[in-house]
Amino acid sequence: MPINSRRLKHIFSDLSYIGEESDGSITRLALTDEDKSARDRFIQLLCEHDLSVRVDDFGNIYGRLEGKNPSSPPIVIGSHLDTVRHGGLYDGTVGVTAGLEILIALKEEQWKPDIPIEVVSFTNEEGARFPHPMLGSSALVNAAPEKTIREMKDSEGFTFQQELERIGYDGERNARLNRVHMYCEIHIEQGPLLEKSNKPIGIIKGIQGLSWHKVIFKGRSDHAASTPYHDRQDPMRATVHTMEKLYEKAEQQLTTGTFTIGKVEVQPNISNVIAKEVTTFLDIRNQDKKALQKDVDTIRSVIHDCNTSENVEIQDLAFQHPVTFSSRLLEELENICGQSGIETETMFSGAGHDAIYMPRLGETIMMFVPSKDGISHSKEEYSDWKDIYQSAEILYELVKKESSLSKSSTFMKEANK
Ligand SMILES: [Zn+2]
Numbered sequence: 001m002p003i004n005s006r007r008l009k010h011i012f013s014d015l016s017y018i019g020e021e022s023d024g025s026i027t028r029l030a031l032t033d034e035d036k037s038a039r040d041r042f043i044q045l046l047c048e049h050d051l052s053v054r055v056d057d058f059g060n061i062y063g064r065l066e067g068k069n070p071s072s073p074p075i076v077i078g079s080h081l082d083t084v085r086h087g088g089l090y091d092g093t094v095g096v097t098a099g100l101e102i103l104i105a106l107k108e109e110q111w112k113p114d115i116p117i118e119v120v121s122f123t124n125e126e127g128a129r130f131p132h133p134m135l136g137s138s139a140l141v142n143a144a145p146e147k148t149i150r151e152m153k154d155s156e157g158f159t160f161q162q163e164l165e166r167i168g169y170d171g172e173r174n175a176r177l178n179r180v181h182m183y184c185e186i187h188i189e190q191g192p193l194l195e196k197s198n199k200p201i202g203i204i205k206g207i208q209g210l211s212w213h214k215v216i217f218k219g220r221s222d223h224a225a226s227t228p229y230h231d232r233q234d235p236m237r238a239t240v241h242t243m244e245k246l247y248e249k250a251e252q253q254l255t256t257g258t259f260t261i262g263k264v265e266v267q268p269n270i271s272n273v274i275a276k277e278v279t280t281f282l283d284i285r286n287q288d289k290k291a292l293q294k295d296v297d298t299i300r301s302v303i304h305d306c307n308t309s310e311n312v313e314i315q316d317l318a319f320q321h322p323v324t325f326s327s328r329l330l331e332e333l334e335n336i337c338g339q340s341g342i343e344t345e346t347m348f349s350g351a352g353h354d355a356i357y358m359p360r361l362g363e364t365i366m367m368f369v370p371s372k373d374g375i376s377h378s379k380e381e382y383s384d385w386k387d388i389y390q391s392a393e394i395l396y397e398l399v400k401k402e403s404s405l406s407k408s409s410t411f412m413k414e415a416n417k
Contacts, residue, residue, distance in 0.1 A: 025379035030124035055171030080125030088381025113403035180362035192374030202368030209322035257286030
């Protein structure tokens with residue numbers, strides 16, 4: 001087998017335990033000393049295996065196996081090395097580890113790819129320190145103004161740029177990735193579907209779009225004991241009534257999407273005081289662009305039907321269109337898995353990943369490995385070693401095929417034009 005299971009495990013444990021806390025969880029927030037240690041070790045591993053290294057000016061790290069046509073857009077595989085606070089071993093690290101092992105395996109068998117192959121580790125994917133997830137990958141496609149990114153502050157007031165320079169990862173502007181032949185990321189599922197369906201690999205069709213809103217219910221603070229009901233302007237009642245109607249409507253109508261109220265803030269939040277204001281945070285998701293907009297409209301109309309314009313205000317917080325990945329690569333992966341007798345589940349990702357921005361640079365696809373009990377962002381996060389190994393094997397096959405001009409179906413199509 002080309003993928004060396006022992007080496008894969010070795011690389012994984014080398015990287016994933018950096019930042020281990022006394023309770024066994026991992027805290028490796030972006031651009032901290034722990035993140036620097038993981039980056040340093042990753043680069044050391046790349047150098048040990050004679051792969052060339054470059055770092056761009058957002059701190060994204062690339063390891064490269066040169067191709068016969070060095071100027072061709074590369075095949076890029078990878079993920080991220082940062083974690084949330086008290087996270088687990090697998091989120092992100094699995095993708096970087098698999099990417100690195102694939103490059104080492106190809107190098108070992110002296111594979112001479114027609115186009116370059118790169119492994120990438122993106123900066124601040126989690127958004128757990130600097131409040132913008134997928135920061136390194138989004139910066140490559142100008143999804144946010146560069147100045148905004150560089151001046152973004154963590155909770156202690158340190159900026160992204162300061163910290164990037166402090167750990168010595170403020171690399172070269174011309175090292176940025178600007179086109180890819182193909183991007184593929186292996187990631188843990190962070191949900192229960194694969195485990196439930198007993199399938200070892202998920203092939204990802206795309207990433208759901210999302211719409212976040214803040215709904216503020218307004219009233220008047222009064223004493224809980226001495227204010228009769230008819231004199232109250234209690235926003236809690238309006239909140240409870242509206243939220244109940246929203247969930248009812250969501251269950252009836254939002255068949256392909258999801259609706260969640262995950263956070264509620266009460267002012268002044270004192271048990272014997274009628275609230276002055278209740279703020280709820282809504283998360284609406286759908287894999288289809290039009291359906292997402294329709295869901296948002298439905299939710300809005302329920303809120304307006306249940307309230308007057310004086311007692312409620314809706315603020316839009318974030319919106320992200322759904323992203324669809326390459327159907328050609330999806331088919332390629334299904335074929336490779338089919339030939340190896342591996343059952344797959346074709347699915348959408350609910351969570352965001354660096355891959356969300358990559359379709360702007362070239363053909364993109366993702367693979368999921370099952371998460372035990374669907375758990376992630378916790379020390380309980382676990383994925384079976386056999387599944388991780390198998391996903392690396394499958395990606396190895398895809399990378400090998402895509403890096404050979406005579407085998408890749410893209411190039412075949414180009415040639416037949
Ligand atoms: Zn991740």
